Amino acid sequence: xxxxxxxxxxxxxxxxxxxxxxxxxxxxxxxxxxxxxxxxxxxxxxxxxxxxxxxxxxxxxxxxxxxxxxxxxxxxxxxxxxxxxxxxxxxxxxxxxxxxxxxxxxxxxxxxxxxxxxxxxxxxxxxxxxxxxxxxxxxxxxxxxxxxxxxxxxxxxxxxxxxxxxxxxxxxxxxx
Numbered sequence: 787x788x789x790x791x792x793x794x795x796x797x798x799x800x801x802x803x804x805x806x807x808x809x810x811x812x813x814x815x816x817x818x819x820x821x822x823x824x825x826x827x828x829x830x831x832x833x834x835x836x837x838x839x840x841x842x843x844x845x846x847x848x849x850x851x852x853x854x855x856x857x858x859x860x861x862x863x864x865x866x867x868x869x870x871x872x873x874x875x876x877x878x879x880x881x882x883x884x885x886x887x888x889x890x891x892x893x894x895x896x897x898x899x900x901x902x903x904x905x906x907x908x909x910x911x912x913x914x915x916x917x918x919x920x921x922x923x924x925x926x927x928x929x930x931x932x933x934x935x936x937x938x939x940x941x942x943x944x945x946x947x948x949x950x951x952x953x954x955x956x957x958x959x960x961x962x
Contacts, residue, residue, distance in 0.1 A: 810847040810929060811857065817843070817927045818861055821944055822868060826917060826926040829855045829940045831933040841921040844928040851933035852895055855940050858929065859899075866947055872900060873916075873941035876907040886935050896940075913941050 814827070821827070828834075829851060836844050847854050862870045874896075883890040908916070917926060920943075 810845045810849070810854075813843075813845050814858060814861055814927065814929065817925070818865055818868070821925060821927070823944060823946045824920065824924045825868075825944045826920055826924070827858055827862070827942045827944065828917070828926065828928045829858055829942075830928055830930050831935060831938050832931065833934070833936075834928065834930055834939060837917075837921075837928070839918070839921040841924065842917070842926045842928060844930055846930045847932075849931055851931035851938060851940075852892070852899060854929055854931050855896070856899055858940075858942065859903075862942065862944070868944040869947045869950075870903065871906065871943040871945050872903045873906045873908060873913055873943065875910040875913065875937040875939060877910055877937040879907075881935075881937055889935050889938075892933075892935055892938060896938075900940075910937055910939075913939075917941070 818827070831851065859870060862868055878889075878893060881889050920926060
């Protein structure tokens with residue numbers, strides 16, 4: 787009888803985990819279809835606060851942060867209407883492994899994952915201020931992971947996928 791109960795509990799937990807995974811991925815796809823230039827998608831650690839502004843939606847993924855970053859970048863890169871601008875906390879390069887076990891491994895894996903991207907680094911508080919300001923006009927999706935290392939949030943500001951800064955500059959010159 788105990789064996790049957792344990793198997794039943796295991797199936798229930800697997801079902802909950804599958805539902806949770808589908809939920810955050812479905813939310814990402816739904817939000818990405820709505821989002822565009824100047825919206826943000828953030829992949830954050832477990833201690834990231836649940837912000838109170840209505841334009842900021844937090845979804846708990848319960849998953850590994852690097853895997854969530856990988857899936858988000860894959861989704862953004864495949865969307866024809868947006869392109870990712872990646873921001874990291876400047877502090878990430880200064881956190882010692884002696885104070886946050888595993889940070890060196892995480893940093894190496896993150897930088898390998900983001901190898902094709904131009905990275906922008908700002909102080910964490912400056913990025914939070916950027917998010918706060920953006921939330922005045924634009925929606926922000928926060929995907930909270932199970933990572934417990936400091937200054938590991940990945941901030942993705944969406945840019946236009948079919949019109950870049952150089953094209954905009956040329957257009958403005960033509961308009962003079």
